[in-house]
Amino acid sequence: MGKSALLFCDNITEGNIDFLSRMPPPIIKKILSFVNAEGISNLACCCKKISEICSQDNTWGDVYRRDSKESLNK
Template sequence: MASLLPETLFEARGQAPAPSKDFYQVLVTRKEVIFRWWKISLRSEFRETKPGELRESHDDFLDDPSLQIQIAIVFGGSTLEHIFNMCRGNFDFLVRLPDAVLLYIVSYLDLEDIARLSQVSHRFETLCNSDKLWEMIVQNLTGKITPEMSSLANEVGWKQFFFTNKLQLQLQLHRRRQTARGSTSDDQLSD
């Protein structure tokens, strides 16, 4: 599973709380935590200040409360907690999976679980509302999708197609057939 991890695990950039204008960056790689800062000041004594960088191994970071406090001040407690988890080796491999694999897994969840999962992050919201997912769900439940059903689902959206009751679907399919017959008759009349 470690092979799924990129070299840079996490990156955040931000400005220190007011009145400071200083900029900061924190990077977490597989082996270390890198904290960088850029002092921004109009005061003459700080004009010549060069950007700074502090590099610590994961273990050293876990034992360095002063750096932890700086990160919490600039980036917030949730970011600090996230960095702690990475330094302790607690990675969320689920979010690193490709969309196709996640869609396959999600397609077997219960509807209530899909609704909850869509609230986890923007990525999962996008996946849980995607036409591809709902097409897979319809395919899993029905087994066979006719070209006519597929055409209607592509027109209205697969999620809408799934949640439309059977009578409404039959009515919509009937209307499509009537429209198709009407346009065929019109074509024959014009010939």
């Protein structure tokens, strides 16, 4: 197992594991559906995986449709 496994176990017991970035993309997208635009921008800075999901056009389209009264096609 080695030192990396021990470090991983230590991090779990101390609550230092980032569970959000370990979730599958559909779950992250569902979580993002409850977050405002500023929050999504902030989350995009936390790690590469979440940044890629936050940067997708359909993520921002969903935010626009949820928060705006205007049509995307105007």
